[in-house]
Amino acid sequence: MTDIERNAHIPVRTIPPPRSISGEARLALSRLVGEDGTSVNAQYQMPEPDDFDGWMAVKSAADAHYAAALKSVAGSLRSEVETIAVDQATIHVARPSSPFDERGALIDLHGGALVFGGGEACLTSARRQADRHNLRCYGVDYRMPPEHPFPAALDDCVAAYRHVLEHHAAERIVICGRSAGGNLAAAMLLRAKAEGLPMPRGLTLLSPQVDLTESGDSFQTNRMVDLVLPRSLMSNNLLYANGADLADPYLSPLFGDLQDFPPVFLQTGTRDLFLSNTVRMHRAFLNAGVDAALHVFEAMPHGGFMGGTPEDQEIEAELGKFIAAVFE
Template identity: 55%
Template sequence: MHGTLQLEPRQIPLPASISPAARAWMGKQITSEGVARHALMSLPEVTDHSGWKRLQAMSAALYAEMLAGKHGAAGAPLQTIREGATTMHVALPSHPKSDAVYLDVHGGALVFGEGEPCRVGAQQQAELHRLVCYAVDYRVPPDHPYPAALEDCLTAYRFLLARYPAEAIVVGGRSAGGNLAVAMLHRARDEGLPMPSGLVLLSPEVDLTESGDSFQTNRDLDVVLPRSLMKQNLLYAAGHDLAHPSLSPLFGTFEDFPPTFIQSGTRDLLLSNAVRLHRALRQAKVAAELHIFEGMPHGGFGGGTPEDDDLAGELTSFVDGCLALKKTEEDEREPSLKVWREICRPVI
């Protein structure tokens, strides 16, 4: 085809420009044949709902096995609450530093990540930011396709706005959670709801049409997300137009959005999403930071590497800045936990 680059087969080594710990982790994600292990996963057809349910159960079992023998995320106390059809897990950090709260939207290709991964994510974010964290355990397809997950996120945001001032709320989303976080704020803004003080997006999946350049250039190079998510996208969309801004929020408008932190890596399949979203925010005169990490695949290096630690530091600095929190231990104040205690009752 005219205008199409024809590249010779190449062997691409692990990047020498990243830390030894990151290289070691990446090496474990590749088979002896030089293929990303995640590329070997077989996905059901979009219409095979029973197959997707089996895959969801398998994913949950693997996550439980991974957590076996571990003691959770620093033991952050956790409660589960419901608001209508929406489930939220609320985690209290061991040393909270503010009355502010973090609303977390988990990843998982809009199909996975519910239940235990969402609960653990709440604990991790609570400890990282030292804020009470509300994690939306949104409903997923095939039983609950679009717009169920988006409605759950809106319900959670309204729930927080009824109890906290908007300037005391930061919203964060990872991968598919980034999609829902941005789409939710589009809806919230259009409904006249106030914006939060900040938005954190980690490798956001904001374009379900997968039109960005990195979906070609980083295909099979990303050891975490080596292939297209189109089957998951179509399962979630359930016949709706993938280009609609509620499904692909990259194509929405961004006037009046809060300050935004965006992260990706040079080997992330979704790198183009981050780059294009950053440009869209800047063009709308939104204060937006773009952090691209060398050699990093989708979701980071698995934790514990210098790069992951660097990202964590950038995240906490950004959130503290949005909330105007001082970083000095001497200025630390004990927050009022009245709201948390009143609403966090073990109802499930």
């Protein structure tokens, strides 16, 4: 035996879509592989944290991509939406078209690596959530860098939560955060607890970006294996933090005091770059005495297979059951 740390060297290998998942999911993975055998997303490189113009160009391109992707979705949505301003936060309030429980509320915090996903994408997400869960949905279009680094996004989320508490009892509120939105959802509740605000009835964290230090194992083991998010987001993290310590719990809520949090639904996949984030967060919740359920899907990359695969439908069904259950 040796007390010397040694790195494991992995031979170059080819990783096929496994037969353990649906045919639709295998096709979804295959569509993410380029002719050279690597992720089609591997070509995208984030600018250096201090490259303001570079980030603005990337954000513009991302907004155009989101707009094109959402065209077909927007036409199928039934909910109505109103956009309001609360302090410096922009909130898209979506109301289902069918009869619904006016007392309940869902706060939706979008993903996008802490830099992308606002505007029309955020508005459409709020409408989709309102349709899916038949609840009033508050989509927080939080400010983002490079124009608005930390703590602007977190301030906006806390302002939105205070606003929703003025219209709904805490026990009738569920917070939903995806990826970067999962970071903000957990950090927002850390702030809410510190400021004496009541906890909501439930929290959902879908592949949450809860450790900006990227200390987890899957940042190495799933690098380039996650075909959606093949590389580190450290440049995004440093841009967002704007010089603050990445281990600060308001930046990396994995390291915060999670006691007294509400019941939590966590989801990830075995090929997710953020797999370690999610399983470590689940363990941290359990250690804090929080009721937390972890859902890990076979071969799933960051954000799901997308495209309506049986696995994606299963996530939506499980999420819907969780949200319905916390309101019982």
